[in-house]
Amino acid sequence: MLQAVDQRTARLRATTDLTPDIRLFEIEPDGAFVPPPPGSHLDIRVRIGDRPDLRSYSIVGPCADGLYRIAVKLLPHSRGGSAWMWSLTPGARLSFTGPHDTFPLGTGRPDYLLVAGGIGITPIYTMATALARAGATLRLVYAARRACDLAFAGELREILGERLTIVTSETGGRVDLAAGIAALAPDGELYVCGPIGMLEAAKHAWQASGRPPEKLRFETFGSSGRFATVPFTVRIPRLGLEIAVPENRTMLDSLEAAGVAMISDCRKGECGLCALPILAVDGVVDHRDVFFSDVEKAADAKLCTCVSRVAGGTITIDTADREG
Ligand code: FES
Incomplete structure (x- = not known):
């Protein structure tokens, strides 16, 4: 469903490939720049075949230089939004709404556990860097299939040091949510962004811990299921x-x-x-x-x-x- 409200225009300033299938887009808005809080999104007008559509992408980083950054994973079975984004070259014109603060980060909590799976790192990276800058107590668990699928890993290692745990399934690693939650301070919050299986596991582990439901915050991307994507x-x-x-x-x-x-x-x-x-x-x-x-x-x-x-x-x- 397309929303005509507050449509804005922008220019694609540059792209950078972060991994073989994750590309960073630097977007220069026309007119005023609205600073995005961590967890914000841009809704970008894309073309799927012969019709327009909207795709929502997490904004990456603090954007202190007046540019919005998003990272888009090229999905072979996507509806076409990621393929359209990847077809763009610097100088391309874009239409968007936002930033929308749809996955807000609570401030001043005594402890944070952040968990990211795959491209779910985009809001979590932004939250982790903002929390680290603010001197908050946090840990980040970042899971991907292979080491080469990790985006921002070098920067996160530098900023977080031992507060970062990287898990790759190619080496048999798995995210131990129960242990992570057990180590979280009593009033701490858990933020998760990843595929549906990770979110379900986080919800179960959180529920089993007896912690208040409102202290678990999550976001998903609807591209992953239990079965292969078929017609x-x-x-x-x-x-x-x-x-x-x-x-x-x-x-x-x-x-x-x-x-x-x-x-x-x-x-x-x-x-x-x-x-x-x-x-x-x-x-x-x-x-x-x-x-x-x-x-x-x-x-x-x-x-x-x-x-x-x-x-x-x-x-x-x-x-x-x-x-x-
Ligand atoms: S539109 Fe929100 S669940 Fe489908």
Whole structure:
């Protein structure tokens, strides 16, 4: 869903490859520069095929020089936003809104545990550097598949020293969330950004520790599920529609393109606005949201169409509360 409000323009000043598939973009806004607090995002207007769309990217670093920086991971099965960003060269014009403070960092806490998985390092890096500058007590656990997938690792090592733990799955490493939480001061906060599996594990470990839910803050990106991303079919008997969802498009985008009136906001599996009731499913629903509880996901009564998919097969849904 495109928002016309507060659209601003900018010029792409430069790009730098941080890893083989993570590229840093330096964006020079036209007009006033609004300083972004840690955890802020820019919503960038991209083109997916022949139509415009929005993609939300975490802002990297303090941006003290008046430039916004974002880091974009090129995803082979993405809906096309990352491929569009990677097609840009310096001098390109951009349209955006923001900064939006959607993953706010609390200040003045006695202790912080930050956990990042993959490209989830972008807001966490910004939080870690801001907290270190402020003299806060923190630890950062940064997990990636391979050493070559780590972005900002050198800088983080320099700033954090022994307060940084790097875990790579290629060497058999795993993030010990329970131990990290146990070492956190009683009023400390946990900030997590990573794939859905990491967030679910963090939620479980936090819950098991008996700590207050509001002291766990997280953000996800809806690109990772339990199953591979494959095409599937959506049937809507109420509207007499059968819609193919290709590998590189979300169910929400496919429904909108077919003319189904949808409601959405975050498009990251967090707010639940895009959820629709499931009437039947032939295949397995790959719930990729953090909105529904484990019990709700197991019941397969609804799914968040912006991120969740079907692992092959057909899903039949209802749109009773929407207009076709
Ligand atoms: S739009 Fe927020 S969960 Fe889908």
